[in-house]
Amino acid sequence: MKLTKIEIIHFGKISEKNYDLKPDLDVFFGENEAGKSTTVAFIKQIMFGFHLKNNKSAFFEDYFPLSKASPMGGRLHFQDGEHEFILQRTYASGDSKKGSLKVYLDGQEVPENVFFDKIKNIDGDFYTDSFIFNQDMLTQVNSLNQNELMERIYFLGAAQSNKLLALRKDYASHAADLFKKTGRKPIINQLINELTDKKSEVSDISNEFESYQALLLQIKKLESEQKQKQAQLVDINKENQKLLLMKQKIKNFDEYQELQKQQKNIAFSPELYDQAQSLSLEIKNLQASLDSKMQYVDQLQKQLLLQEQVKKMQALVDQKAEFLQWQNEVSQLKRNIQQLNDEIAQIQTINPDISKIENLTPEQVSNLRNELQTLKSQNTNNTQKAAIPNWAGWIIAIVGLILAFAMHNFVWLVLMLIGIGLSIWTNRESKDKGAEVDQKVAFEQKYSLNSDTFDLDSTLNLLYQIQAKQKTVLQNEADLENLNSQIKEFEVQLAHLLQVNVSNQETVISSLRDLTQELTNQTQIKSKFEQLNQEIDHLKTQLKLQKQNLLLTFSKANVQDQAEFDELRKQSNIQAKLKLQLDTIRNNLGDDLDKIKNLESENNSIDQKLADLQKQAISYQNEISDLQAKLAEIRVKQDNLADSNELFNKKQELATLQSQLQDEMLDYLSDLAVSNWIGRSLDLASNERFPKMLVSAKEYFKLLTGGRYVDLKLDKKLVVVDDQGKKKEVQYLSRGTSEQLYFALKLAFVEQIADEISLPILIDDAFVNFDNQRTEYIVKLIEKLSAKMQVLIFTNRKELANDLNSSVINLSSEVR
Structure with missing residues (x-):
C-alpha cells in the first residue's frame, strides 16, 4: 500500500498544502521550524487519530492550528493495487479527541475497519515504534542502559517488543516491591512478621481465657445462691405488702366513716349558676365597653371646637377662591400700572416738548x-x-x-x-x-x-393721552390699595384664628389647607361623637336588661347576690368531692368492707407482724449484699483477663492477616509468572522471526558501519562478524555500534512484516548527527531500502537531499 498524496487543510502552522508522492522515495527538505516533524505527525494522526495538547503520546501529539482556523486535519491518499483509499480526518469544536474519520474506497465511503483490516489493525504506537525513525526514537535508545539496549535488540523480532519489555519490567518491579528474601519493607515481608507476632498474642490470650472460664463457674454458683435469697426476700416483701394493704384499708375505712359524718344535702343548680356567671360576664363586658366608649366620647368632646369657631374657619375656607382672585387681580393691576408707566415714559421720550x-x-x-x-x-x-x-x-x-x-x-x-x-x-x-x-x-x-x-396739536394730543393714562394709573393704584387692604384683613383673620404668622401667599394657602383639613377632622370627630352617643345609649339599655335578668336568676336560686351564689357553689363542690372520696374508698374496699369492720380491733397485731417481716427482710438483704460483693470482686479479676470476645477478635485479626498474606502472595506469584511469561513469549516470538530478520539486517548493518561489520550470526547468542572475520558478542559492542545494529534490525523488522503491513517508512532528521562519510552510507541504505518499500525522508541537510536520487519537496519555501 503506497501513500500517493498528502492534503493538509489545517495542521500546526501548515494550512492548505498538497503534496503528490512517488511510490518509492520522496525527500522533504526544510530548515528547522519549516514543518518537517509537523508533516510526519500529520501522516500518523490522520491514520490513528489526534491527541491534542491534553492527551500527549510519545511523538508530536500536541499540534493544533495556530490561528482560529477550523476544521483541523486533512486527507491521505493510498494506492492499494488497483484500488484507492482516502482517509479524511478532521477535528472541530465538539468532536472527540481523536477527531472525525471518514474512509473512502474508490470514491465510496466505507467503514473504518475496511482500511485497518488491510494493515492488520495496528495502532499508532505500533506504527511509531516500527515505521518512524527520528531524533525522539534515538533519544529513547540513548536513555537505555546497555542491558536494556541488548534486550531491545534481541527481542526486536517480536511485535510490540518495546511495550512488552516495559510491561515485563513493570511486573518484575511490582513483584520485587511485594517480596524480597532478605527485605523488611516489602508488604509480604511485613505481613509475615506481623503474622508471627499475632500468633504469639493469640496463644497468650488463650491461656488467659482458661482462667476466665474458671472464674465464670464461680460467678454462676454465687449468682444461683443470690437468686435463691432474692426469691425468699420477694416472698417476704409480698407478705409485707399484703399486711400494709390491709392496714391501709383499715385506715381508709376510718376515713370513710369520718367522711360520712360530713355529708350534707345542698340545693344547688349548676345550670342557674352557669347562667348567672354568663350574665355577670356579659354585664362586665358591657360595662367595660360602656366605660371605654364614654372615655372615648370625653376625648372627642375635648377635640371638638366651638360651633362659632368652626363657622369662622368655614367662612375663611369659603373665601379661598375669592382670596386667590384677589391675588390674581393684584398681580394684574401691578402689571397694568407698570405697562401704563412704561407707555407714558415712552411717549415722553418720543416727544420731549x-x-x-x-x-x-x-x-x-x-x-x-x-x-x-x-x-x-x-x-x-x-x-x-x-x-x-x-x-x-x-x-x-x-x-x-x-x-x-x-x-x-x-x-x-x-x-x-x-x-x-x-x-x-x-x-x-x-x-x-x-x-x-x-x-x-x-x-x-x-x-x-x-x-x-413744534407741532402744538400733536403735542397736545400726546399730552392728553399721558394725562388719561396717568388717571388710569391712579385708579389702578386705588384699586390695588383696596385689594391689598382686603388681603391684609383676610391674613389678619387667618393668623388670629390659627395663631400663626401669615405673611405671604404661600403661608396663606398652606394655612387654608390646614383649615380645610381641620374642618374635615371636625366633621369626622362630630360624626364619630354622635355615633358613640348612640352606641352608649344602646349599651345602657342592654346593661339594664342584663342586670334585671341576673336578679331574676338570683331569685330562682334563692340567693341574694353573686357572693352568696359562689359560697353555695363552693359548698356544693365540697359535698361532691366528699361523695367522690366515699365512692373511691367504697370501690377500693369492695367486698372487704364488712370484713374490715371486724378487723379494726386487730390493728396492733398487724403492726407486730409487719415488724417481724421487716427484720427478716433486712437479714436477707445483708446476705444478698455479701454475695454481690463477692461477685464484684470476681468480676474485677475477670475483667483483667481476656474473654471470648477478645480471643475471637484476635483470632479474626490473625485470620485477616493470613488472608491478606495469601492475597499478596497471589499478587506476587502472579506478577512473577506474568513477567516470566512475557520474557518467554518474547523469546518464542523473537526466535521465530529474528533469524529471518538477520538476512536483511546484516546487509543494512554493513552499510551503516561502512563495511566494518559484514555479518550477523545467531547461535545461543547474537554475535557480529567484522571485516577481519572476528566474532564479537553484542554486549561488547560500543554504544554507537549498538545503536546502528538496533537501527538495522528495526529496518529489517519493517521489511519482514511488509508482506502483511505495507506502510511508508518516515525518517525525520534521524541522521542529523552523522558525518559526511556516514551520510554516504545512509544514502546507499536508503536507495536499497526504497527499492523494496516506500520511504519518506524529512531532512534539513541539503547535501543529503541532493545526494538522494529523487525530486526534492522544499518546505522552507512553502511554510513561513
Missing part, C-alpha cells in the same frame, strides 16, 4: 397757539417772496453806469434806475425779516420751543 407745556393753563396754551400761528404765518409769507440778495440791485446799477460810457442810448439809465430801486426794496425787506427773527427768538426764549418744528 410735552414736559414744556404740561404745566401751562388753558389760557397760556391759547396764547401759545396764537403766537405760534403768527410766527408760522410770517414765515409762510417770507417763503413765498423771491429771495433777492441786497447786492443784486447795486450790480445792476453799476452795469448801467458802465453802459453810459459805452453807449449813447437810454438803456443805461433804465438799468441804473432798476438797480437803485431794487437795492432800496431789498434793504427794506431785510429790515422786516430781522424783526421777524427777533420775534422768533423771543418765542423760543419764552417757551423753550422751536417754532419751526
